[in-house]
Amino acid sequence: MTTLDPASRRIGLILVVPTLMVMLDVTVVTVALPQLTTEFDAPLSSVQWVTTAYALALVAVMPLSAYASNRFGGRRVYCAALLVFVLGSLLTALSWNIGSLIVFRALQGLGGGMLQPVGMAIALQAVPETLRGRMMAILGLPTLVGPVLGPVLGGVLVDHGSWRVVFAVNVPLGLIAAVLAWRFFPRTATRRMPHIDLRAVAALSPGGAFLVLGLSRAGDTGSLLAASILVPVGIGLILLAYFVRRSLRSRTPVLDLRLLTHARLRGGVVVMIFFAGAYFGSMTILPIYVQSVRSDSATTAGMLFILPALLSGITLQIATRVADSVDPRRVAICGIVMSTAAMILMATLLDGATPYPVIVAILALMGVGVGATMLPTMTAATRDLEGADTPGGTTILTTSNQFAVALASAAITATIAALMNSRSAAVDGRGVAGAMSLSSTDRADAMPELASAIADTYLLTAGLLVCALLAAVFVMPARRTLRDARKLAPQGAG
Missing domain, CATH: 4.10.860 (DNA Excision Repair, Uvrb; Chain A)
Structure with a gap:
């Protein structure tokens, strides 16, 4: 058997819809952050909690995913979490100030936090070990569509409409996905669990x-x-x-850290902590550069991500299939090297007049690197897990990723604010909010200092990627490929 059966493929495709909604929400908010500092008259250190509160809410409930799946069944937990996410989306669309937006984003996170680990566990348990790479390729479809559609949609809405629309759209889509999940997801055995x-x-x-x-x-x-x-x-x-x-x-x-005795899971977790933190954290940098340094539109910022996102999705689809027959560690190392090179190029070449085609080319290199790293690493990390260990392992992986993104995002926004405040008197100690409020003349005068602050922030993300590379080389174990196993099988039989 070399392909997924129709029932397994249908499960994977149903899971794509909620994952895509979550990804769109994240990317739209990322592009909108500079505008939110103006709309709500709040500093970046406060506005970044729109993303941080969401990420921390994910972290709060993700460790409960394995327990809840075993106790109540994956299908029930997934549908309930999806409905909470829908409610949070509706309230987020109705937010009236920065405080309410942060609170309702946290509610979104409480629902969305269980979607990825529970959904991944349902999908992986539906296929044999040899086909998990192909299932992960389907689950990776939002990585192809989301980064392409999200930034552009977010930019257009910020410039010409309202970012609230994206959250409101989650309501009908989420309800439809919940009905399909209840109808087609398999019922899993439940068992009595001790008190949490x-x-x-x-x-x-x-x-x-x-x-x-x-x-x-x-x-x-x-x-x-x-x-x-x-x-x-x-x-x-x-x-x-x-x-x-x-x-x-x-x-x-609630989070069985003893599963980290599995060498592949442990290696994958360490790699993804640094890589996910660097990549997803860095997504906040460029929109700030485009809007607060160069005074261009949010739509322009979103358009820069189209080609890189397409290349990331295409590479991802290829890499996840290759990971079924080639050691995914090799694929991931190549991807991390490319991503690190892209971050270093951004830190080296970015200034107030860097041509946008040059920036897109660097981001394209990053996109290929991301596509070659993330899902192959996650596939390798979960390949040895079976039975009840599968939801536990996927929960550790997704929880650590989200935690890393929250910490990295906070460190990155703090670095941008600190560098802008220290290098440019024009922002008057207000960081991005101060830069956004500058007149065109004052911004032109301050542009070299503001651009250097952005460029040097990429050194932080490059450092995190170097740590990911070291982890991939020294912590993530090599895997005997299926081709190697077939070669050794006759000897073992004899």
């Missing part, structure tokens, strides 16, 4: 929130040793350490 470790649950998301809060304040203070930074970071680290300790000692952990 509520102390660990109570420590994880607040720990992340305190840590992100401290990092986000770094851009507004003159010293990294300020109490406003060190206190929340310290509290966050203590809570997260407590969570890890509870998870390793509990008989019924």
Whole structure:
């Protein structure tokens, strides 16, 4: 058997719709961040919580995914989470200020947090181990469509309409997807589960929130040793350490960290923490550069992502299929190298007059690298997992990814704000909000300093990718390919 059967393919295609909605919401908000600082008259350190609150809400519920799937069944959990996401989308579309937008985005995250790990577990359990790469190729379709449609749609809506429309569209699409999921997803066996470790649950998301809060304040203070930074970071680290300790000692952990004894899962998690943080965190940088430094439209910012996203999706489809017969570690290493080179080029070549075709070419290299890295790494990480370990492993993978994105996004926005404030007196200590409010003459005068602040921020993301490369080389184990296994089979039989 070399292809997916119709029932398995249908499951994968149904899962594509909610995943695409989640991705569109993220990309639209990313492009809209500079405009939101103006619309709600708020600094970037506050507006970035529109994405951070969503990511931390994902982290809060993702560890419960494996428990909920085993206790209530994957189909029930997935449909319930999808309905919560739909409700959060409706309320987000009706937000009246920055506070309500942040709260309703968090509600969205509480629903969306279970969609990816539960959906991935349902999909992977529906196919044999040898076809998981092909199933992951279907699950990766939103990675082809979302990054192409999201930034452009977000830019057009910000410039000519309202970003609220994208959230409102989730309501009918989400309801249709919930009906299809209930109709066609297989019923999975449920089993009685011991009481969940509520102390660990109570420590994880607040720990992340305190840590992100401290990092986000770094851009507004003159010293990294300020109490406003060190206190929340310290509290966050203590809570997260407590969570890890509870998870390793509990008989019924919400996040079974003991699964990290699987070398491939452990390697994939470490690689993806650095890679996902660098890539998704960096997506906030370019829209800020286009709108606050060069004073171009959000639509222009969105258009820059079209070709890179197409190349990423095409590469992804090829790479996930190759990963069924070639060691995915080799594919991932090539992808990380290309991505790192792209980040270094952005840091080196970006200034106030860099031609947009040059930027698109660099992003295209990044797109190919991302397509060759993400799903092959995730496929390799989950390939050895079977039975109840599958939802547990996918939950660890997706939770760590989202946590890394939240931390990286906070660090990146803080870096941009700090560099702009320190290098340009024109922004008057207001960072991106100050740059957005400059007149055309003042912005032209400040452009070299503002552009250098953006360029140097890419050094942070490049450093994270170097860490991902080192993890892929030294932590992620090589895998014996299926071709190698077939060669060795006669010897083993004898």
